[in-house]
Amino acid sequence: MSIPTQDPEKAEAPERQSTISSFKPVLKNRNFQFLLIAQLVSQIVLNAANFGTILLVNQITHNNVILAGVAIIAFTLPAVPFSALAGVLVEKQNKRHVLWISNILRFGTMFLFVISLQADRTNLWPLFTLSFLTSIIGQFFSPAEGASIPLLVGERELLPALSLFNISLSVAQAIGFLLLGSLIAIIFPPFTLPLGFTTLHVQSIDMLFVISGISYVVCAILILAIPSQAFNEAHLYKRGKSEAPVQIGQTIEALWHDLVSGWHIVTSDRMLYFAVIQVSVANVLMLLIGQVAGAFVVDFLDLPTTYMSLILAPAALGLVGASFLMPSFSQRLGKIRLIITGLLALCIGFILFPVSHWLALVIDPKHGASSPWFLLLTVLLVFAIGVAISCVNVPAQTIMQEHAPETSRARVLSLQFMLYNAGSIPVLLFAGLIGRVIGLSELMIFIGLSMLLFCGWGVRFIKRNTPQDTTMPVETTSQ
Structure with a gap:
């Protein structure tokens, strides 16, 4: 049985070599370095925390595959309704503010994970709720970061910068979800921490959320290390921010139309x-x-x-x-x-x-x-x-x-x-x-x-x- 295929493009290898060499100038851009590292670290710990939630569900429910699926749905579902709306809101805001604030908010959710586990380790619903909330916050971080790249790099550096951005997303998913989370759960042994009036019993998996929270703070610091003038967006001052609610309403109204038109493009x-x-x-x-x-x-x-x-x-x-x-x-x-x-x-x-x-x-x-x-x-x-x-x-x-x-x-x-x-x-x-x-x-x-x-x-x-x-x-x- 023959398999239909596309002919390999002869120019692919030279173009690939040119792309690799074009990474060097953009990687010398200090502001882009900070943004790329913050993006990579935040995505890695986000996926690691998602893994931690699944691991906890397996431990609590004795490997109930259905509830493990519910845990995954908790952090994937927000992308369906909230991604488009978050993009409209972010468009009217200072990208630097959105980036560092979203990282601090996710530090807060990681802290709440630890508190929830200390309060009642057998209750799954706080874990599902916090995973859902963390994912919603992430819907604001991603478009803000994507919109920040053209502000930090030149026109010639934009294509390799976007390529690095997309590569880092795939690498972060593999490292965070498939590797880092499980390694942290093994490396750190359980320990007790006396606090005078109470004693905390910290399990190995708890340290995953602690490290994730600290990493989000580091990401916020990296964003703040980028000068505010680098995020110069004239349209924020030309347009009133009160337009955002109107834009959101228009987005909700046009969302179905965009999906249908996008589907027609794909199926054509x-x-x-x-x-x-x-x-x-x-x-x-x-x-x-x-x-x-x-x-x-x-x-x-x-x-x-x-x-x-x-x-x-x-x-x-x-x-x-x-x-x-x-x-x-x-x-x-x-x-x-x-x-x-x-x-x-x-x-x-x-x-x-x-x-x-x-x-x-x-x-x-x-x-x-x-x-x-x-x-x-x-x-x-x-x-x-x-x-x-x-x-x-x-x-x-x-x-x-x-x-x-x-x-x-x-x-x-x-x-x-x-x-x-x-x-x-x-x-x-x-x-x-x-x-x-x-x-x-x-x-x-x-x-x-x-x-x-x-x-x-x-x-x-x-x-x-x-x-x-x-x-x-x-x-x-x-x-």
Whole structure:
């Protein structure tokens, strides 16, 4: 079966080298350095705190996959209704003020996390509420930061600055959600802190929120280190700030129209539609890994949930490491073929989890899931899952950027982000229901078979919407 694909662009390698070299001038910009570091640190600790919430839910509920999904929904749901409204509010405000104040507010929510855990460690609803509130605050930080980049860099530096901004978002998600949170939970041992009238019993996971709160303060200091004159925005003084309520009303009224028009833009270009769906699925899979990691460690490896890093760290390493190799692989294999290969690898990888677990119980019944070879195989499989997600995500992101009209690119990206967040809610709830009622092994097989069906849909979709002369296997030729 031949897989339709796009011809590799011959100019891709020189352009990539030019882009890499163009990073150097913008990285010498001190103000942009402060903004980039603040963005990277804040996004890392945000994702780490989200991981901490999932870990706490797993510990309190004894790995209830449904409630772990609810925890993820708590910090993804605000992006659906609040992102557009926050963008309108931020447009009329001083970006420097929005950035440092939002970091201080998130420091406050991290502090409330610690207080809530000290007051009642078994109550989940304060955790869900604080996650939801932290995410709402983050909806103001992101557009303020994106709008600040053109103010801090020159016109020639804008494109590489935006590229670094987008790269740091992906890196922060992998490091924070898949790696840092689990490492902090392991590194810091529990301890008691006498305060005269009471004694605090601090658990390892509590330190994750303490460190996150301190990091938000550091981010606020970095923003304040940027001179206020660097955020010079003449339109703030030309327009009255009282226009904001009118703008919000107009945004609410036009939101549905924008979504419909954005959807028409996406569906009018079949390759763009294909890429948007693939990127959304890849991102939902990362959330699914975080949702089932706790139950997987307990049920498959016979380890406590604090060892979730055994699952999440290899996935992060595979995801981030492969991202740097994807441009060269994409040039050799073609973007479409790389995406299809990634989907097939995901199918095989998820199905191999329960199969290898069953083999471990049959071949080595004495040790079973505790056998070293099964642990090593699991780590390698998770690493391969991370690489496979990168094989889907990076080429699809590239296709999406290439096919999105320049004048509507922001609308396309916003639509994809909203589809991902809205689509993740039923997926996580349904996956949690299957894992809770039927079993985790069955859930893994279901995900694997779903990836196979999705792969088949992708091949058929591309064949039906690609000119006949491009539907041929890609072959590498030696020059």
